[in-house]
Amino acid sequence: MKIKALTAIAALVAAPVAFAGGADDDKLVVNGEIEMVTKAKAPAHMENVDEVISGWHFRTDETQALQMDDFENQGMIFADQGLDAWNTVAGTEDKSCASCHGAPEDSMVGVRAVYPKWNDDAGEVRTMAMQINACRTENMGAEPLKYTSGAMANMEALIAMQSRGLPVNVAIDGPVAETWEKGKELYYTRTGQLELSCASCHEENYGNYIRADHLSQGQINGFPTYRLKNAKLNTVHARFKGCVRDTRAETFKPGGPEFIALELYVASRGNGLSVEGPSVRN
Numbered sequence: 001m002k003i004k005a006l007t008a009i010a011a012l013v014a015a016p017v018a019f020a021g022g023a024d025d026d027k028l029v030v031n032g033e034i035e036m037v038t039k040a041k042a043p044a045h046m047e048n049v050d051e052v053i054s055g056w057h058f059r060t061d062e063t064q065a066l067q068m069d070d071f072e073n074q075g076m077i078f079a080d081q082g083l084d085a086w087n088t089v090a091g092t093e094d095k096s097c098a099s100c101h102g103a104p105e106d107s108m109v110g111v112r113a114v115y116p117k118w119n120d121d122a123g124e125v126r127t128m129a130m131q132i133n134a135c136r137t138e139n140m141g142a143e144p145l146k147y148t149s150g151a152m153a154n155m156e157a158l159i160a161m162q163s164r165g166l167p168v169n170v171a172i173d174g175p176v177a178e179t180w181e182k183g184k185e186l187y188y189t190r191t192g193q194l195e196l197s198c199a200s201c202h203e204e205n206y207g208n209y210i211r212a213d214h215l216s217q218g219q220i221n222g223f224p225t226y227r228l229k230n231a232k233l234n235t236v237h238a239r240f241k242g243c244v245r246d247t248r249a250e251t252f253k254p255g256g257p258e259f260i261a262l263e264l265y266v267a268s269r270g271n272g273l274s275v276e277g278p279s280v281r282n
């Protein structure tokens, strides 16, 4: 590690104050019935981490409780708005999502768990957001949703919740291998004035405090997340953008090739954890 990066991280990271080792031992059960796997053996491709841990474990008891009951989870209000949109006809083809897919609880179970994934027809790695927009533009004759917009986050929440409790299981080989490698490289590249990579914080320092914030592994199994900080649902790429900005680096464009690759790689670091979206974070 370069001296400058060491100094930067030392200045940012304070010694853990609440509990050593970071993640707590609480259990996440939603509505008293959906049992979430929030700690799992790290996937074989991860070299420096033995156990993968949901961001839920790094939040306070109060914040954790909000995700344990759908009546307390404000993200569910947005998922409801997603359901309204799902049933609304839009575009030149006079179709809604429901016209082709029926009810989301019938057609979308398990879908969130495997995204981003390869789409053969398009010959590209697709995030969930890209697939939603492909359906809007190609199947409905409707305008695409803005990549990190509220409308997109709402639809992502609706689709994610159909997979709650199922294990993230993103493929990293075959046609996605090249994109995955690119994502991995981005994850470990130090950027910005602070010369920090994603790994500097989320691999080398999870469990420690950075300013007042308890650092997690930066997992995305809980996305979209309802954040108390901005009182809305937050998409993966909006979160990436915020983190890159914190290193005082130029950020990439949401929906652009760099963040798509990074999303695939970060998602694969959570293989084995339950899909939690929409989760609650601070």
Ligand code: HEC
Pocket (backbone or CB within 6 Å): 086, 095, 096, 097, 098, 099, 100, 101, 111, 131, 132, 135, 136, 139, 140, 155, 159
């Ligand atoms: C005209 C029919 C049609 C409409 C309308 C439509 N879709 Fe699709 N959708 C498809 C087809 C066909 C596929 C491709 C199935 C495949 O190849 O996996 C698909 C695939 C998907 C997938 C990926 C499923 C998977 O297993 O990977 C998602 C998510 C999705 N659609 C969401 C939506 C949403 C959200 C809307 C409304 C904004 C919508 N679709 C509207 C036909 C439609």
Ligand code: HEC
Pocket (backbone or CB within 6 Å): 012, 054, 055, 056, 058, 187, 196, 197, 198, 199, 200, 201, 202, 210, 213, 214, 215, 216, 217, 218, 219, 220, 222, 225, 239, 240, 243, 244, 246, 247, 262, 266, 281
């Ligand atoms: C300077 C330290 C720092 C760096 C570098 C950093 N992050 Fe973060 N990140 C944070 C903090 C602080 C939070 C909020 C607390 C937490 O969940 O870790 C956070 C949260 C996240 C979350 C939300 C986790 C959840 O459970 O909701 C994701 C995802 C994330 N970061 C991804 C990334 C990625 C990808 C990179 C590299 C592009 C990155 N971060 C770089 C500090 C950092």
